[in-house]
Amino acid sequence: MGLDMYLLLEDNDTGEIIEYSYYRKFNALQGYFETNYNIANPGKIHLKEDIINDLYIRLNEIRYAPEKANLLLPSYPGPFFGTYEYDRLYHSYINQAASDFYHAKFIDNKKYKLYFASDW
Template identity: 65%
Template sequence: MGLDMYLYLQERETNEVIEYSYYRKFNALQGYFVKNFSLGNCDRVKLSVEMVNELYLLLNEVRHSPEKSHLLMPVFPGPFFGSYEYDRIYHNYINQAAGDFYHAKFIDYGKYDLFFTSDW
């Protein structure tokens, strides 16, 4: 039990699914998607390159201004959603996601769709 989140690619011609990134109990990222896209359990959000860039910029701002974490990307409560502290674990997730979303800006969006989904 717990919060599992995935970024995955779906190839447009073959519908092949490729796992791009995985997060376990990164509740702040879950909160971002719930608040901005009304994401429910097991729903998915198709991400455009603009959305990826916007999220990358937000994550990068949290990286460089950690004192604003609670304002920019607050923790999000839920059943078995992990820690609600702005600690080393939180900032490790921020750093991982910033790197993942940075690289996602260079995906061939003519060939692949990028989705976010979560399960809890």
């Protein structure tokens, strides 16, 4: 048991769901969605351009100013949510997510919808 999160692409023509990215126990990302969008468990939210851009800016800023992590994307407590330290693991999640959200900015929205989904 634990916190599992996904970025999912849905093909607008076929309805096919494609796993775009996976995160395990990245509680800060879960906290962002619970705090800002009141996501339920299990939950799913459509990621529109403004959400993708906001997250990318936060993630990228943390990459270059790690001391801002607790302000921009703080650890978030929850059942089986993993570590709450701003350590190497936290920053590896930040780097992966920054790359994923950068590429998400270029997804063809006419062909695909991007979703964040989580379950714990």
